[in-house]
Amino acid sequence: MKLNVVVALCALFTLTQQASSGEKCTCDVHNTEKEFPHSKLKTMENNVTDCNNQITSQKVLELESLLLGLELRLDQLKEDVSVLEKEDDGQLYGVLSLYVIENEMVEINQLIDKLNGTTLRHQLLTADSFHQLEELRIEMQELEEFDTMQVVRGRFDNRRLKNDLNLCRIGLNTTAAPLQLKYGTCPLGHVQNITGPRVYTQGEYPGSYYYGAWGRDPKPLAGKESWYWLVMLTSSNAYSHYVRLYSGLSALIIGVSVPGNVQIHPSNPTTNTIQGPNVVLYGGVLYYNCFNEYSICHFNLTSKRITKLQLPKGTRYNSKGNFCHLETCYPYTDLDLATDESGVWVIYTTNQDFGNLVLSKVEDEPLRLGQTWHTSVYKQSVTNTFMACGILYATRYVSKNLEEIFYSFDTTTGKENFNVGIFMNKMAANVLSLNYSPVDRMLHAYCDTHMVSYKVLFELLGNEFP
Structure with missing residues (x-):
């Protein structure tokens, strides 16, 4: 075990021993590894924080809510038009029904405008985020070269295994056979x-x-x-x-x-x-x-x-x-x-x-x-x-x-x-x-x-x- 440690240290450092004619002895240590770019890592952390602040679950749910609202409104419009086709008497009933449908069309147009604006913002955000993530990926690959002892890689593997274990436990809990009971009415x-x-x-x-x-x-x-x-x-x-x-x-x-x-x-x-x-x-x-x-x-x-x-x-x-x-x-x-x-x-x-x-x-x-x-x-x-x-x-x-x-x-x-x-x-x-x-x-x-x-x-x- 001690021999392995010595060999690992020798791989990282070049040792030069100097001895004078007196009793003093000096030892120069020369690091053969490249200096770790701490400033670059700090910049990457700031970029990740900015990216997380820009991409939030609220933005995703905003788009989903608009799409769901549009889907429901179109179904309602289809139903109202179908009723009008069947029951239109060409007079008062038809005029009132057309007025209702006109109001629904106005609401649908407003919803579509809001959806288009939201979609455009999300497209620009997606393009910008993709560019940032690609730069971060390249920089992370460069930083991985400094992990010569595979410490970060080992932690990553352990975290992945823990996540897989948690997902397995959740799956077991949510797929348990339901109790066949009834509660009142x-x-x-x-x-x-x-x-x-x-x-x-x-x-x-x-x-x-x-x-x-x-x-x-x-x-x-x-x-x-x-x-x-x-x-x-x-x-x-x-x-x-x-x-x-x-x-x-x-x-x-x-x-x-x-x-x-x-x-x-x-x-x-x-x-x-x-x-x-x-x-x-x-x-x-x-x-x-x-x-x-x-x-x-x-x-x-x-x-x-x-x-x-x-x-x-x-x-x-x-x-x-x-x-x-x-x-x-x-x-x-x-x-x-x-x-x-x-x-x-x-x-x-x-x-x-x-x-x-x-x-x-x-x-x-x-x-x-x-x-x-x-x-x-x-x-x-x-x-x-x-x-x-x-x-x-x-x-x-x-x-x-x-x-x-x-x-x-x-x-x-x-x-x-x-x-x-x-x-x-x-x-x-x-x-x-x-x-x-x-x-x-x-x-x-x-x-x-x-x-x-x-x-x-x-x-x-x-x-x-x-």
């Missing part, structure tokens, strides 16, 4: 995975409103099946007095609001206006935390009538029972409204439950609280919740890029699971609202002005999306 089972994001947009007010909620009505009124809704907290990141409606996903992406706002009250905030971002729309009715009360407001978008449902005495409100993580709490998230296949739910906490989550079913006609469940998960350890197939799910903050669905509560069996272990890739650090849509089985998130949606996979459906 919903045969989908538990959520198995969340994939995406599938849709990403900042809408028509990019960077303006950090708190809000958006989604689709799980029980839409006739003619509004493709509509989307958006609530932005326009006052102090805490209050709002209207809901904004969009005729489709493409309209929301490009920021064309038709029919526009439905106003709850001219003032903001005031009695019966929205407090906090946890809002849902179900059956043409907006459910939200009433301003300065521990009550649910039931606002009918058609009649503009407001009905209130007071929660149990001791319910925490006015930012005393918020969602939180180690770095911050989300103000005015005391009441979280949620929807799934069976209707509307409310998630909250009370003094009697010592801050643990409480789940209640919201019944309509008349508006009242139905069955209530008490959990053992502390609300301030949770960042958000949603309902799917009669099961409550809770998330927690992992990092600015990752959120984890860590907890579930099955309302049919009463069983809790603290080890769900489903991770969500985020487009921004804070998930301020989550709404599950059983219409398309998508999970809609509002994250620091970003509107993002994810595909929800259930265990009894595998990876299929009907």
